[in-house]
Amino acid sequence: MKERALIGLITMDMRFAAKVRQAASRLGAKVLHVPSIKELPLTVRVAVAKRGEDIRERGWRILYLEDYGSVEELVERAVEAALGVERYRVAVVAIDPGKTMGAAYILDGSVVYTRRYGVLESLVDDVAHFLRTHRGAERKYILIGAASDVEVGARLAERIRRAVYGEGNVEILLVDETSTSKGLLPRARGMSRDEYSALLLLVRNILKLE
Numbered sequence: 001m002k003e004r005a006l007i008g009l010i011t012m013d014m015r016f017a018a019k020v021r022q023a024a025s026r027l028g029a030k031v032l033h034v035p036s037i038k039e040l041p042l043t044v045r046v047a048v049a050k051r052g053e054d055i056r057e058r059g060w061r062i063l064y065l066e067d068y069g070s071v072e073e074l075v076e077r078a079v080e081a082a083l084g085v086e087r088y089r090v091a092v093v094a095i096d097p098g099k100t101m102g103a104a105y106i107l108d109g110s111v112v113y114t115r116r117y118g119v120l121e122s123l124v125d126d127v128a129h130f131l132r133t134h135r136g137a138e139r140k141y142i143l144i145g146a147a148s149d150v151e152v153g154a155r156l157a158e159r160i161r162r163a164v165y166g167e168g169n170v171e172i173l174l175v176d177e178t179s180t181s182k183g184l185l186p187r188a189r190g191m192s193r194d195e196y197s198a199l200l201l202l203v204r205n206i207l208k209l210e
Helices: 014-026 071-082 120-133 150-163 193-209
Strands: 006-010 030-034 046-049 061-064 090-096 101-107 110-117 139-145 170-175
Touching: 006 014, 006 071, 014 030, 014 071, 046 071, 061 071, 071 110, 071 120, 090 120, 090 193, 101 120, 101 193, 110 120, 110 193, 120 139, 120 150, 139 150, 139 193, 150 170
Parallel strands: 006 030, 006 046, 046 061, 090 139, 139 170
Antiparallel strands: 090 101, 101 110
């Protein structure tokens, strides 16, 4: 998995700053908060801000809240840009089902973030949001592990199918999740077993998406 994304935050609005930090934490990204663009290091590739604070760009890429539907969407796009993902062909969500569930969200081979879920509705909402945000991708896949109980995987697939209806052509695949609890990649610090299993699910099935 790639190094955590770093995004800049330029604002004096503490409520906005708190929302940005919360959204970034949810995506596993780091935030460098500065009150003025003069204090933003050149090593930061992309930053977020509000247009009303009169920020003048000087060599940095600034994404503004007013151009997006929510703080979450703004931060998600900033994280993608920080990871170097600008235009994408393939959007993938890999899901490891179970009592607790893990999901990995990938754009053109770059892991944008991973998450662990204890509530099915939260997983379905996040998957729908991810595919809605990236409806412009040429190909969209959802991989669902189904080794232990095919019926559980099939029920989850149907829930997600209903949630993503209208978001373009999304292919939902039930795939073998054998041995996804250990495998090919080092496990990042802080990543849960469920998130790691979802990531391995993608790696073991990546050739099927080509």
